[in-house]
Amino acid sequence: MADGPLGQNEGAIGQVETQMQEYARTSGLSFTSEKENLAESRLKELQDALDKAKGIAYQPVEIEVPRPSRPIPCPKFWTTRRLREYRQRLTELQRQYAELSATWTPQHYKVQRVQAQIDELKRAMQGERGNVVHRIGNEYSAALRRETLLSKARDNKQSVADHQRRLSLRPLKRDETLTAIL
Numbered sequence: 001m002a003d004g005p006l007g008q009n010e011g012a013i014g015q016v017e018t019q020m021q022e023y024a025r026t027s028g029l030s031f032t033s034e035k036e037n038l039a040e041s042r043l044k045e046l047q048d049a050l051d052k053a054k055g056i057a058y059q060p061v062e063i064e065v066p067r068p069s070r071p072i073p074c075p076k077f078w079t080t081r082r083l084r085e086y087r088q089r090l091t092e093l094q095r096q097y098a099e100l101s102a103t104w105t106p107q108h109y110k111v112q113r114v115q116a117q118i119d120e121l122k123r124a125m126q127g128e129r130g131n132v133v134h135r136i137g138n139e140y141s142a143a144l145r146r147e148t149l150l151s152k153a154r155d156n157k158q159s160v161a162d163h164q165r166r167l168s169l170r171p172l173k174r175d176e177t178l179t180a181i182l
Contacts, residue, residue: 040165043157050150053143080132086125093118 097114104111 040161043154043161046150046154046157050147050154053147053150080128083125083128083132086121086128090118090121090125093121 093114097111097118100108100111100114106112106115
């Protein structure tokens, strides 16, 4: 850096550049190169968003189809607070049932009451799992809709960028034609 007024000006210019870049970043402004216009810049942003949306929509979802005789396995990503509470309560009820079954027959009212609570809890868990499956389906549908909208927006921006590119080339062709005529 030079000493004196020139050095101060260079420092001030650098400071102003930094402030402008910070303002542009916080305001969401886009910088483009001389070879690229704003439409092409937005097109690249939309393409990035579309690629991200495709990644979300096509994440594998593993769902095991249950057999009627065994409980539905619940992968970790399905676990909700309510299902965890149900599972804890079911464990407690099954412990009580085992204790009562050691002492009483299955026809005893205490054993039947605990068994009824276990059956009710299992139905509630089944309903909650259905809600989770429904939620996953909704999230997948939303991701597909977002992907479709982004794809349409990208196609529109592509046509705008192509149109702007053709318009920017017209004066060059006209200048070449005039130069050839002269």
